[in-house]
Amino acid sequence: MNALVRNLAHETGLGARGILVDATCPNHSRTDMGGADAPRSAQEGSATAIWLATRTFNPGDVTGVLWEDERIVPW
Secondary structure, X not given: OHHHHHHHHHHOOOOOOOOOOOEEOOOXXXXXXXXXXXXXXXXXXXXXXXXXXXXXXXXXXXXXXXXXXXXXXXX
């Protein structure tokens, strides 16, 4: 996953072509996969993915990384 995201981000010009490639971690969320006892709601788990999909990208912004709670997480 790490290499795929980084490679695709570089192949698409790190946002220069209008394509952003990032990964996101929803954490342990209440979904079919996470189960009913998970501490986060599905909405909380999806918030960073929605933020990434709708963000305005400016030259110099970071892409090709892993995000969690709208922060970059080291690979």
